[in-house]
Amino acid sequence: MKPIIAIAISCLASPAFADEKTPVNYNDHIKPIFRQHCAKCHGDDQQKAGLNLQSFEGAIKGGSGGKAVVAGRASASLLYQAITNTDAEARMPPNQPPLPEAQVKLILAWINDGLRESATSKSLAAIRDLTFKPTASAMVKPDGPPPMPGKLPTVTLPPVNHKLPIVAMDASPWAPLVAVAGQEHVRLIDIQTKKELGVLPFPEGVPHVIRFSRDGAVLLVAGGKPVQSGKAVLFDVRSGKRLAEIGDELDAVLAADLSPDQQLVAIGGSGKIVKVYGTSDGLLKYKLTRHTDWITAIGFSPDGNRLATADRSGGLHLWEPKTGGILLTLAEHKASIPSLHWRNDSRVLATAGEDGLLIWWDVVDGWPAISKPNAHPPKRPEGVYGRLRNGVLGVSFDGNGNLLTAGRDRVVRLWTADGQTTKSFEVSEAIPVTSRISHDGRTLICGDSLGELHFWTLPGTP
Amino acid sequence: MNRNTIILLIAFLVTASTDLFAEAPSFRRDVMPVFFRAGCNSGTCHGSARGKDGFMLSLFGYDAKGDYFRLTQELIGRRVNVAAPGESLMLKKASGQVPHTGGKRFDVESPYYQTLLKWVEAGAPDDPMNVPEPVEIKLEPDRLLFDVGAVAKPTVVTARYSDGTTRDVTKLALFNTNNPDTATVNADGVVTPGKRGDTFVFARFNRFTIGSEVIVLPKDSAIQWSNPPANNYIDELVYDRLQKLHLLPSALCDDETFVRRVYLDLAGVPPTVEQYRSFMSDANPKKREVLVDQLIASDEFAQVWTALWAESVRLMGGGYAPTGTDVKAAEAYYQWIHEQIKSNRPFNEFVAEQVTATGSNLTNGPANLYTMLVHNTRFTPKEFAANFSQLTMGIQIQCAECHNHPFDRWTMNDYYGFVSFFTGMKRKLGAEPREMYIFNDRSMQPAKHLVDDRPVPATVLGGEAAVPEMGDKRKALAEWLAAPDNPHFARNFSNRIWAHFFGRGLVEPVDDMRISNPPTNKPLLDALAKRFADSKFNLRALVRDICTSRVYQLASQPNETNAGDTRQFSRSRLRRLRADVLLDAIVVATSSERGFSYFPRGTKAIQYYPRTPGDTEGPNAGDPFFATFGRSRRGSICVCETRTESNLSQALHLLVGDTIDGRVGGGQVVPKLVAAGKSPDEIVEELFVRTLSRKPTSEERTAMRELIGDNVKDRKVYEDIFGSLLQSTEFGFNH
16 A cells, blocks of 8 residues: 555655646646745735735736736846846845755746746736738839949049958848948949849948838948947948938948938947938937947938937947937847847837847837747767857848848858748858848858858758 | 177167067967056956957966957957058057057067067967967066166076077066165166165066075165174074165163063963063073073963964854854863964874864864855855865965966966865754864865866966875875975965064965065075974974074164164064063053953963954954954954054053053052062062063153152052053054
């Protein structure tokens, strides 16, 4: 008889064991953990900081410090931060070893799955439909043949020691054309033939930003010389003529974009301020001063209703482009955001971080709809310990909502609209810095830190 | 300059530059030294932990891999631009072509700029694996002798690399002086003498620091060496140094000074009137040695050294169980220390037993090293390792937690390897609430290197390889530490012992031994350490050598040569009494006891350690008298916790506090003397001997007689005299 009893007891004693059928929920999984570790101070008898974790209602309600848990978002939940804090002095429970990893994982799953009370409860996290609908695209193909450069004037380029790393690059939204950064110039290359069609001189210095206008007819090039001068220049793609020069900065422009109606150019850099200029008169319209670090990425949404700006400390804001009023602050990145890109339907913004995070933002309410914490996991060489650099440097959508990213793991990765990674390509010799998908969605393009361009053609796509 | 020299010079410059860049500069070997020399990676600039203006380099270059990343890959194309090398922000900033908070560091024409430029031109390559690294640097000459006003002399720094090659790195090194009054050194290593004296100049390159001694002698000094006799090696080595520096030692002190000095130093109390008289009337020519031997063998001697050790291990008794420092534990530790000192246990064994101790803090005294050295509710291996190293070796390794020690040889590897001896140390609650059980958990992982999280196995300081991974690693540590040839242990403790008798270590402060803080008399420190080790770490033998030397017995009065000497022991130094010794001296002089809270009656100040009903985490001197007079509050491991400077609150305490006033007015000393029918002269003399261990001078006698006048039976006037003597500077000092 004895062994049977022992088995029965061991089953009873481990209720916190999640099987695959039961979704993680408060009653079955989480309450026992809270009782064991937290309820002495945050329970029915005592509610330190006004928090009672011994009941589902109490846990949802939170304490004097605000909500303890945010449905669907452990990274924004105080409770999760408190139990995973690496500083032993600040971690909960106080003066105790951290909670066992399995229990932390259960709590993580419970929060991210939407704080279910019981096995049959519904998730409290909002159901989001972020599927890409081509009909919602703001992309209306301009009339006439897509803009391609004609015969551009020959220019004498300064001699270079080595190729400039491809710190900026963009593909035309309508033509088989890619514009690539070089020292004091921009190269225009035919994606199909891989031939250079011409060169736009940029004596201002290093082009840190290259962006085609929505109609593909205008090219924005911004950059400069470090701690000397910076500028944004608009070129006519067909003739190579300079249309406008904007800004007169004391340092190279590191981030810039042209609004879809081509009325505004936003630039930023080490000054920590985003300046928005009118293209017709070249005058400063307004400044955005909320950032606390260098501006690293700027993008107008394709519908022209939002302006996203990012900085070197992970700060990310959405603005109303007409007035410069703040719409939302998107707090999730913990390190520099080198790159951001809008999906064509203006519903989703993708951001890439040096912290390894890749995020698809639902810009309606600023929710990280899909979040990949280690989107480009580097391989650990033998005998190497510690944190490996896993920053994501380049991010860009194609016209169908697919996303192409470039990472410090020296891999270029293709993601579907629902955040699944489908293909990856290695760049063995250098760090891939910039990534783009051609207008027809067939060719993946990457620029690397040795100044080389890589093209991969996808089979089977029309 | 004629034409030929110009041509020659040009030819030289050309060959030099082509020579320098026969191949692309290496990042570690050529580029990083430029950052070091130009100050880019110093602590106030980009070497700061958070960098400067958004750009960070590792402090003095401890993390080459990280520096390479931040320079070339963090912001691709900006700091380093391989397409247009001259446009690299790094070069523009350093040469002052664009605004730079740190200003212009060097010219475009300088070899520093050229090195960086060539490296960028070559594509800013990273080094292949196993690039040769410096293993040693040399500074020549290692000794510089000047007359005041003499012309400057150059020095040369040479680095030896792991592949056996050497290289002149004078232009890449940094120089500094320990005393700019005596000698200055410029950026090129040229030393210019200043005022008379001795000091060191240092060169730093890579992670190494090395010094050269500089002696500056007065011009035309015609000092006749006085040829004083030497009692032992201490005298010989001090004299040797004095002779080199053209200093003459002061005369020997008189017997009255000696008897007070040696009692205070060895017994922690001044001599009683009877002890004074018996010594003064002793006709034995060897009576000083006899007295030293007698005092070394006394209980008081053991009390003094027990107090010193208890203080240095931060021994305190508390009532807060989680720190493990209960009064009962403290008392167990204290009694254990006292037994060891009393039985003259070899000092290395005494320390080793504490290092390897385990078990209950209540019953196994020495295990309390692991509760006392760091007062905390948790055992913190890093803090413990740092305190332990500072105590047992005089070495401060904590700098190397975040970067290689900038002014010593210790690297982050040394630091984490040393911490790993203690990562397994744990404490758990014992059978009763006050009890803490100390043990070593062998399953614990070694400490992780800050730069790359690599586990660094337990390695002794300066050790080539980790200690074997078996059993309790602390045993290996204790064996290494206690070995006679350990390079740090004997030097540290003989320096600390020396400092007790001279008010200053040969290395000062005694708990900051580093290459850039060398001893003022290295042969002497070597000899003391050797003697300590050879005597099987016999504390009393070393103390006897010191106290019987003539150097210890010198007078404090200077002669015409040594008035300015504070470092070479050419005369006795005035030392304010330690707080506990001062209080015991007052008690002895006034024959009036002083009680302490939480201690039984009859406890002497020297036997006191802080006891509190609360917790022991904060600094606490215990008795308020100790707080005022600077007895160690044990708030940290630093020897500076014991303060012997004078201040106003001390003077006020002695003047109007009850320590002296109550004992003089309420005591029996004066009434007994008056009642015994002694003459005013006899009473005054007795009061002088009681307090200052000397008879009054004739001027003092005359003055006292005038003060007393006709009131020869008035105890008030004698009490005034008695009180003034106790408040006098002479009483408060050992001289």
